[in-house]
Amino acid sequence: MKFADFFCPKSVAVIGAAREETKVGHTIVHNILNSGYPGKFFLINPNANEIHGKKCYKSLLDVEENIDLAIMAIPNKFILQALEDCSKKQTKFAIIISAGFKETGIEGALLEKQLIEKAKEFGIRILGPNCLGMIDFNCPINGSFSPSIPDKGVIGFISQSGALGTAVLDWAKTNGIGLSKFVSLGNKADISEINLFEDWLDDKKTKVITAYLEGVTNGNEFMRVCNKVTKKKPIIIVKSGNTNAGARAVSSHTGTLAGSSRAYDAAFKQTGVIRAKTIKDLFNFAIAFAHQPLPKGDKIVIITNAGGPGIMASDACEENKMQLAKIDIQTVEILKSILPPAANFYNPVDVLGDALADRYGKTFEIILKDKNVNAIIVILTPQAMTQELDTAKALVNAIKESGREIPVITSFMGGSEVKEGVDYLNKNGIPNFTIPEEAVQALRVMIEQESWMAKKEDSKKIFKSDKDKVKSIFEKSIREGRLELGEMESRGILEAYGIRVPIAKVARDLKEAREVVKLTGYPVVLKIDSPDILHKTDVGGIKIGIKNYKELEESFEGIISNVKKYMPSARINGISIQEMIESKKETIIGINKDSQFGPMIMFGLGGIYVEILKDVSFRIAPISQTDAREMIEEIKTIKLLKGVRGEKPSDIESIVEALLKISQLVTDFPDIIEMDINPLFVKEEGKGSIAGDVRIRIQE
């Protein structure tokens, strides 16, 4: 599906073109006429002959030509009829500005459903309803009723809130930020951010994709498309509604810690989407991407005419995990030959308060040649002798002459004193941030984008599995009306996917127990096996750390006599004898189903690390090997797994494998809605890991 006829249609009709200036249908006509739209343009209004000096048609059917795009600003009750008219005019796209649909309640939702059904029937794609419209700055066409129109640029912006859209357009205009395309999604009944991201992948006029979203339309499809697009150009998103969702408390561990915002975070991470916290950050990042090349590493040089701001930028570099580049010794020598002795020749390079444009320019030229440097930040404060505009010119010239592809961001600090210089920089594609820390943050996300794009795709690993076994366990459980699987069933499922569980068997008597121990080896754990006993500890039904036959005998008889004493009526199947895992770390793998993205995998260290410190990581299934590794590396307590205080490292590769197998399992069987492996015992490097306990919940 290509959106060429949406963004730059050959013919457009406004259905509901209005004479009254206060009406949206009037503003849109005005905006299209004023935007320099080069195609054919028709106004439809049964009660008017002429608007803005342009002929009005009574009905779309009166127009002699086909209409690529219809923009509707008529009462909701007329929409279906209008759509039918469109179908006769081979219309490909309709923008429905009108409100009165899903956002108003049940009746409106019903109307929206009918609308979409009809549109599908006619093969018409719908933007909205209840939206602000669309602007393409290159076609050009302003098919929106926004009063403010910013300049043309290379940033595409999608807003799920029309009101925020108007505010952003106005703000962008005032601050000289250029856009390539603007789309207001409205109720998102049909055309979604996913369609647009996919379309903009090949849009040469859009170098940066940005969006304000309150939710995504289809989690998996969103991830598939983002993963593809971000490999070519950055997607920056502000996603609101994080905390309400986060507060939603569900029963299981994973659930409590998960919540939708975590799912978005995970999905964004896995697909290279840059999450901005505010609209300000979003555009800060976007303007940095707009005209600058990506840095090839994280080594930054700061050039400044003032110590203080240099320190502030250095602080920000370290806080954002970037390095101050070690300037080459030869470069330092050259700097010494042109800078006054009181200057600082190392990083940050201080050209001193009396630096004129020439000194700035020469210093910059020299640094540009240093191969140890991946990005340059130039700070300028407007001091007595400072030449703001000339310095800007010197920087731009030096870049042109060097021919080097390296990102340069400036922080000309101040207001009216630096304005001319800043304008010149902006006109020449150099982004300027008044606050040096913001320049550093923008570089940070550029570095992340670069390393995301450089990342190689994992080879996909498929593990052997016994799907039939899983199916039959589910079927049996559902047949018996149980959605929570039994212990042995759950273990069976893990085994079907090659995840090791402790060797365990039920022994009816001591003789059988001895046979089981031949398989498990000592030490073992004994647990009463009875369908009537839920809390085994309460009846003295568990003994751990059994080290030899004597203890086995004592414990076996002890458990039986305990149970007979405390629960004489309980049916006893026998005693489960289980291998006991020693010298290990306890970790947790959890699965929770996110309403938007499907199964989400959690990983963390067990016990207080999860419960108190909430030190866990999340990814959406299916995950890649890199995802698995990153989610292990992401927890703060990773050092405990890598071995501290002379301890041997744990078998991290076996956790990677377990995560991948679980990912494969929950992807094969979406019926699993909750699962906790708690603990997953992880032994020393090379010795594997074992699922100590597992709980699985399925849906009918």
Add this chain to the structure above:
Amino acid sequence: MKFADFFCPKSVAVIGAAREETKVGHTIVHNILNSGYPGKFFLINPNANEIHGKKCYKSLLDVEENIDLAIMAIPNKFILQALEDCSKKQTKFAIIISAGFKETGIEGALLEKQLIEKAKEFGIRILGPNCLGMIDFNCPINGSFSPSIPDKGVIGFISQSGALGTAVLDWAKTNGIGLSKFVSLGNKADISEINLFEDWLDDKKTKVITAYLEGVTNGNEFMRVCNKVTKKKPIIIVKSGNTNAGARAVSSHTGTLAGSSRAYDAAFKQTGVIRAKTIKDLFNFAIAFAHQPLPKGDKIVIITNAGGPGIMASDACEENKMQLAKIDIQTVEILKSILPPAANFYNPVDVLGDALADRYGKTFEIILKDKNVNAIIVILTPQAMTQELDTAKALVNAIKESGREIPVITSFMGGSEVKEGVDYLNKNGIPNFTIPEEAVQALRVMIEQESWMAKKEDSKKIFKSDKDKVKSIFEKSIREGRLELGEMESRGILEAYGIRVPIAKVARDLKEAREVVKLTGYPVVLKIDSPDILHKTDVGGIKIGIKNYKELEESFEGIISNVKKYMPSARINGISIQEMIESKKETIIGINKDSQFGPMIMFGLGGIYVEILKDVSFRIAPISQTDAREMIEEIKTIKLLKGVRGEKPSDIESIVEALLKISQLVTDFPDIIEMDINPLFVKEEGKGSIAGDVRIRIQE
């Protein structure tokens, strides 16, 4: 010391008034003349008759009157002579603009020292040298060479960087931010931020104190003054140079984790100073404080004409630990009677996209009356029907009429469309933030300021101590050339301040051991006591968990034979028998001496919590009871001390006491430069805590 004659002197002389426009001495004369300075003003230049049409004196001594303030812009070599002239004119203050002092190296530093000595002798206070000067917007006088001068306002700003000062003045001017006073500290040879903070405490024209600092002059004095000033008005500081300092690695635990930035954080927390991360944040906070009353609680109402920004602000409230106020049920009823049915009557209150000024105003009036509400954020997006200016007027009117003291912050989003409205709001003292999240952050610091000001001073607790004992231990140790105290010495010091240590005694034989156990009770720990053995474990010199006499006998003999085997030459004093503390949590209290603030106390849970998670808190000694409690509450693992999974809570009060006693100790004895109580065993609530091990290092 009052600065009245500094900020608004009766007479001013510029020594080094210059004819050449490019010279600083010219700009300053120009600025004073143009600032409307009402006092007497004299120009000094031996080579000129007239500058800016004003008479020049050959020498200060030619002036017939006394001079309150001298501003010097002459080569550094003439400064001392000029100062001598000043002394003859009863000069109280001198601003030394000239550079060429400490910042240039040893010679300059020497000159600066002479300068300060002379100034002291003459009783002249010095600003600078190497500074931009001073501006008082109320006097008014512009005694600086800054080209940009912002409007008059109520924010006092101090800059330790002249260049940053010029940038901030320019930026403030461009953005309509008003200042009351501006001071550039330069080399801070005499007048420091501390003097100015103290002076501004009673300055009615300055409601908010702000500063950019690279370091403070005297840590303890800084804290004393801030603690006093912040009880009356906010101090907001950007402190740069955090990360370099943070990287400074020292040997002990506390040291490694401490570093100077932590000390600043601690000092700011303890004295109510608000730390801003960037200059942008600093002024965002300052303009919020400038004209709005402090909120009486953290319950916020958001009023908006757009859903999206309402969600963003709600997210920010929760992220900043503020509550969305529960609007009173009666208020909701009244809102229902005036808002359209599609509006949202709960929080955030959505007045809908078609809200005119009247609807905004009425809604705001109603919310203003709700006593459940502590602060109001009004969001506006410029939609088709929105009345930006009229809405601003309606809000301002409603506040005036209500007479209620409640902070109101707006977020009129956009650019030129909302400009008139925003200007009107600002003129009427309502701060506006384009980004709703920034409005929320500003309210957050206002809430903190309010609760800081409401905080009651602790009653000071002085614990009984045996200072003589400590002194004699130090003396003995120094006499013997040891700066690291021995185990028994360190314990003795803790005991002298009433901190319990395990009962322990050295037994030379089994018989004596039995006597010791009568004091300690079982279980006990045995440790070899030998001056020759440093690593007791390596020679089998430690046994723990000795539960009865039989084990005592075995272990005693075992240790002796181990030591004889592995270190036959070691002198053996005997075996130390120590009570073993059971059912306890291990915590750490550390002391490290910060170069600026003196002894800094660290607290955290022992083991991996400190080592891996770096979950620790810091305060500068001496600490109050509240400080001690807050530093315990601050660690992320506090829940472990409060008891999880049915565990009994630990004796947190005993930790508070231990922290206070340590604080008293290190304040009494500044000779202690390093100290680690690791672990401090904390038992169940009511059962106290015991210093398991302690290491103390002193200076000569």
